[in-house]
Amino acid sequence: MIEFRFVVGDLARMSFAYSPLQEAVYSLRCWCDPARYPHQRPWLRRLAPVFQRQDTELLTALIAPRLWIPDFLTPRPERPRPVFARQLETLRATPPHVLEPEFTAAYGTGFDGLPQVLRDGLAGPDRLLDRICRALDGYWRDCLAPDWWPRAHTVLEADLAHRGKVLAEEGARGLFASLDPRLAWDGDVLTMTKKLDRNPWPAADIDIGGRGLVLIPTMFALGAHTNIDYALPPLLSYPARGRATISETPPPATDEALTRLLGAPRARILHLLRDPTSTTELAHLLNVTPGAVSQHLSVLYDAGLLTRTRSGRSVRYALSELGERLCG
Known part of the structure; x- marks a missing residue:
């Protein structure tokens, strides 16, 4: 169980944002476990030939077997609607020394449990970070930006509009309930409970403490989740409303x-x-x-x-x- 503790003013500082970089990184989960995201399968089939020309060895290694992802790859958005290029600049500025502990935290193993491409790369973390950024940039440019992102962007924009309406009409309790039934709000504490799962969250109390909680819709989540490192600026990713429509084919023009x-x-x-x-x-x-x-x-x-x-x-x-x- 994870508890987000609010103090006076924290609820007013809560905000929504979506993240193109997060969606690019999270989408790699589909290539590792396509059965988990059936609504993305038509896109996977369409993009597979282009994806195979990418740095797939590294890209797939960014996703741990339990589908956890190092926090540095998905920094909290600084604005509601960031652009991918600006977020990639933020990623490039990551201190190289954080890569090894964050990869081992995501994998849940020591250094020896990491894939060979990561163990070799971490010998020079600055070069590994550069390779990661170049790989993500190519993947975004060739696979996602032309057709997939415009469709996903529409879904995410619609989600933000809907959540704003729910917050205005039903308040914080109604909003959090709409994000995930595992979330419960008592007026001061937002509790997130994950039951009957092979990979339970470590229990934690997270003080918002004036830092603001950012709520981020994503196309690649089955439930709400947060950072691995609870000390980072607080965020909560949740399944985007209408994400299953991503593969709907519009009727042909007559x-x-x-x-x-x-x-x-x-x-x-x-x-x-x-x-x-x-x-x-x-x-x-x-x-x-x-x-x-x-x-x-x-x-x-x-x-x-x-x-x-x-x-x-x-x-x-x-x-x-x-x-x-x-x-x-």
Whole structure:
């Protein structure tokens, strides 16, 4: 059982944040134990070829067998909506001497129980830290940032909005109950109890003591949890509401839906621009004036649905990548 003890003013200083770096690190749990996160399996299948080109030996070693993670890899966010690059700078500034004790704490073993890649790396912890940062940066850039993070970001933003509404309508007791049934609030102490588990938490009293408790939704948790080192600035990660929707596939765009969205003239222009076409050619095909076509093209171009290139005295328009995806 872990108890977070609040004093006067601590509840007012409590805040919410999400963490792209934490999500990147936590997502490595999926590669170690995919059965635990069934809603992520479609993404795992899609990303597997790209992931295999990463520094997988090191990345998977960051996750201990019981899925615990060294605290230095997931520093408490300094603002509600941090960006990955800034958080990576914070990670790079980690004092190298903390790596060995935090890895052994996560693994629950001595130095000899660590994977070989970590034992070798800890001979030069500054170089190991640099390798970790480069590996996480490549993993984020190649695997998560293009498609996965935009979907996850939407879920996390929606969670923050929902929790704020619960706090306003039901108070702290209702808020904590909504995060995890293992949390109990009595007005001064937030108790977190973990029962019937192979890896129970060590009992602890954590004094918030004016440091503020940061609540962090995540796509990769089955229940609320906190740092391994209870002396660190207090945080509480909890399962994001709606995280199972991450793998929902949106319905394909249909001609009817596209027409309702854009209007018939612009929807037809998009279909005609599957092949690069000039304004004059479009006007002829649509039997309208070039001026009317130009107005529609300007709107579609500004929306990022078209590209344009000059060919002599004429400008030829074509679908952008976004336009192609919209048209299916």
